[in-house]
Amino acid sequence: MKLKHFYILILMLLSTSSFAQKWTKANESTTYPEKVNRPKLVVGMVVDQMRWDYLYRYYDRYSKGGFKRLINEGFSAENTLISYTPTVTACGHASIYTGSVPAINGIIGNNWFDPQIGRDVYCVEDKNVKTVGSNSNGGLMSPKNLMVTTITDELRMATNFRSKVISISIKDRGAILPGGHTANGSFWYDDVSGNFITSTHYMTELPTWVEQFNAQKWPNKFLEKDWHTLYPIESYTNSTIDDKPYEGLFKGEKTPTFPHLFKQYVDKKYSMVASMPYGNTLTLEMGKSAISGEKLGQLGNTDFLAISLSSTDYVGHQFGPNSIEVEDTYLRLDKDLEAFFLYLDKTVGKGNYLFFLTADHGATHVPNFSKEHKLPGKGLATRKFKIDLDSLILKKFKVKSAIFTLMNNQVIFDVDAIHEANADYNQIKQLCIDYLIKQDGILNAVDVKNLNNTSIPNELKTKLINGYNARRSGDIYYILDAGWYPSLGTGTGHSAWNPYDSHIPAVFMGWGVKSGKTNKEYYMSDIAPTISALLHIQEPSGSIGKVITELIKH
Numbered sequence: 001m002k003l004k005h006f007y008i009l010i011l012m013l014l015s016t017s018s019f020a021q022k023w024t025k026a027n028e029s030t031t032y033p034e035k036v037n038r039p040k041l042v043v044g045m046v047v048d049q050m051r052w053d054y055l056y057r058y059y060d061r062y063s064k065g066g067f068k069r070l071i072n073e074g075f076s077a078e079n080t081l082i083s084y085t086p087t088v089t090a091c092g093h094a095s096i097y098t099g100s101v102p103a104i105n106g107i108i109g110n111n112w113f114d115p116q117i118g119r120d121v122y123c124v125e126d127k128n129v130k131t132v133g134s135n136s137n138g139g140l141m142s143p144k145n146l147m148v149t150t151i152t153d154e155l156r157m158a159t160n161f162r163s164k165v166i167s168i169s170i171k172d173r174g175a176i177l178p179g180g181h182t183a184n185g186s187f188w189y190d191d192v193s194g195n196f197i198t199s200t201h202y203m204t205e206l207p208t209w210v211e212q213f214n215a216q217k218w219p220n221k222f223l224e225k226d227w228h229t230l231y232p233i234e235s236y237t238n239s240t241i242d243d244k245p246y247e248g249l250f251k252g253e254k255t256p257t258f259p260h261l262f263k264q265y266v267d268k269k270y271s272m273v274a275s276m277p278y279g280n281t282l283t284l285e286m287g288k289s290a291i292s293g294e295k296l297g298q299l300g301n302t303d304f305l306a307i308s309l310s311s312t313d314y315v316g317h318q319f320g321p322n323s324i325e326v327e328d329t330y331l332r333l334d335k336d337l338e339a340f341f342l343y344l345d346k347t348v349g350k351g352n353y354l355f356f357l358t359a360d361h362g363a364t365h366v367p368n369f370s371k372e373h374k375l376p377g378k379g380l381a382t383r384k385f386k387i388d389l390d391s392l393i394l395k396k397f398k399v400k401s402a403i404f405t406l407m408n409n410q411v412i413f414d415v416d417a418i419h420e421a422n423a424d425y426n427q428i429k430q431l432c433i434d435y436l437i438k439q440d441g442i443l444n445a446v447d448v449k450n451l452n453n454t455s456i457p458n459e460l461k462t463k464l465i466n467g468y469n470a471r472r473s474g475d476i477y478y479i480l481d482a483g484w485y486p487s488l489g490t491g492t493g494h495s496a497w498n499p500y501d502s503h504i505p506a507v508f509m510g511w512g513v514k515s516g517k518t519n520k521e522y523y524m525s526d527i528a529p530t531i532s533a534l535l536h537i538q539e540p541s542g543s544i545g546k547v548i549t550e551l552i553k554h
């Protein structure tokens, strides 16, 4: 062998061996996960009536570890909207957890009128189950009216029911709808006994940890404290002065002002706990008990804890978005949130849980607050609508009771009675539309079955169609003018399509989530598909949402 050839051979050997080395290294470094990558625990939190702007309205006063941690460590979908009407509690909780809309999931209101049985139906009523944990009727509830699966159902099915799902709220519907059909336990507050209860849909007796929690009598401790502002009252410069005639009174009060005294109701008025910020503290304490009692996120499966905080809604209704009471409620919630995150860090571990916070709807300004500041919006008297319409229809079409009721901004007709009287349903509908359009505070009234022939913006059409369920909704929908709300007295509400009712926070944090934000428009129904994508599980059965891809780490 010539020396030259020898060198070539050596070079070839070297290069092939280095190639082989490289190849082995590449193969070694490509490690595939042995198991499906999932967090230990998912915590979903709905803050009832939290307008999106509360994230920033009170930002400066939030502590580092609460909302500030959530916004800065997590990912905020800043322009998340509700894509249907009415924007109320039951629809919100159903839509968040099903990735769907009332047209599909069947939850078209907190209540609706069922023509087949001729009465109002409550969204989670169920006469075939019994209360567990109290002698009251508060537990005659189940998710049977929810026509599709939830993200929590899908997680249960994806792991052959090894994953545990627990849902908790003061409101029955705030617990039941997020827990879905297959929750291991949904617990809500019984204001007769002051206990968390459930129904035989889930179990026949309360778990020991719930009994132990109830035995601690937290509601009494909270009533004992009364409600004083967290900080000196002069520091609440983001709100109106305390004494405003358009704020609601607690029982026995002469003015709607601090301190609100509850001590006198200890052992008597458990319902009052829901209407003070301590109702949120109570719910979060119950959440902590669920984590320790059920060992959520600690048994090797991905578990799900769904919490809904209702007191924000009760306080908001009574006092309105510009009140010191609402500001104080959020500052207290911020502290509770900080403590709750620290609890999760300690028990499940930072980075091991996926957390999201959103709201079921926002709120309109108190109509009399708008009036005071020369803003558009007033209280609206809707009671006379039915009386007027009944007499107009009787006069012109000789039909005695063509309308069952007006509900959720809809006119619900007795179509059978109209047909029996040989009257023209379309003409009756047109008469109603013509009447409603003339009323103060009504922007428009439309036949939802015939929206293609109606001149309203597409955005509104979509929201009305998404809220219309063929079996459960009324055919005429009346859209209120901006800022108007059907209330003439104190306080406020929500249910409209407008941003104040439909722009909600949607912030994700922890396992699998990048830090950041987007101002792209997303919808409430995108939350469930996003959680599905993160967990690698099937989307709920009525899901029409899309994944918020920007927030996913990998």
Ligand SMILES: [Zn+2]
Pocket: 049, 089, 313, 317, 493, 494
């Ligand atoms: Zn409400």
